[in-house]
Amino acid sequence: MPASPTATATQIKDVNTRYHDAAADEYDAKWGIDFGATGQRQVRLKLAKALGGIDHGGFGDGLEIGSGTGYFSLNLLQLGVVERLTATDISPRMLERLSATAEALDLEAKTVATEAEALPFEDESFDIVFGHAVLHHIPDLDRALSEFRRVLRPGGAISFCGEPSRYGDRLAALPKRAGSALAPAWRELVGARRRLVPEAELSNGHALESEVDVHAFAPADLRRLLASAGFERCRVSGEELLANAWGWSLRTVEASAEPESVSWRWRNFAFRSYIALQRLDSRLLEPFLPAELFYNLLVSGRKPA
8 A cells, every 4th residue: 555645755755764764674584685696696687677688797886776775786786787886775774784784795885864856966976876666665756867867977877676567566466465365374384373563563663564655657657757857768667477476475474474483494485486487477478568567667768978
């Protein structure tokens, strides 16, 4: 469920900050975020698809918007796709987690807590501005895109992955409802305990998850926004159909259980089955079906040289 249509930009940003601060410590485990070979392979493929199938060797200075705990940027940094990283987020706690992970991986990453609509950087400072699952949280997308273009060097790229499509968002409701209905039987089958959410957790931001999303996109609207902001070679494509349906079912049943009671055997099965469907989507469905049908949208463009 998105934020209330009457919510102001200030209210939306406040909710996003509080929720993501509260969720930071559990975020990687909740979403199965990986900083090894699997995670690196995923983000490289996503970026290549967003940029039109081109597997870029590297960008000098990269700016990530809505970095979270670093899933996208730290994996790209390990691969050398981005040589120097500036990671931004509206949530200071998310950036603290990113910094801790970067240190553990022996990576250098500059972090800046900021809003996307008012970036504290000089004009033409970066070769790529990118992000994962962030545009749908930003209240004023027109202003944010203008900022992204301002801080890009001529010929620089913009690339955002994991944005929800309007139709795909409605489709995702089906596996979520199925997962909720099947959760008691699933817990019995795998021997997991029902999760009881403490009152303290409800009051410190976790309960805000249903209010942090602002947009679900039609591909045509995204293309128009990019062009209006002055980008050229604009692309919007779709990603994940079968993997999305299966993934939301998995996340829904798993969210009903105490995390430590879910066995490694189940987690391994869930992860491997999701990756298998992701590959099936990539090979058989994404090249042929319209972007509107997929849950995730991949967005890219170029600042004129």
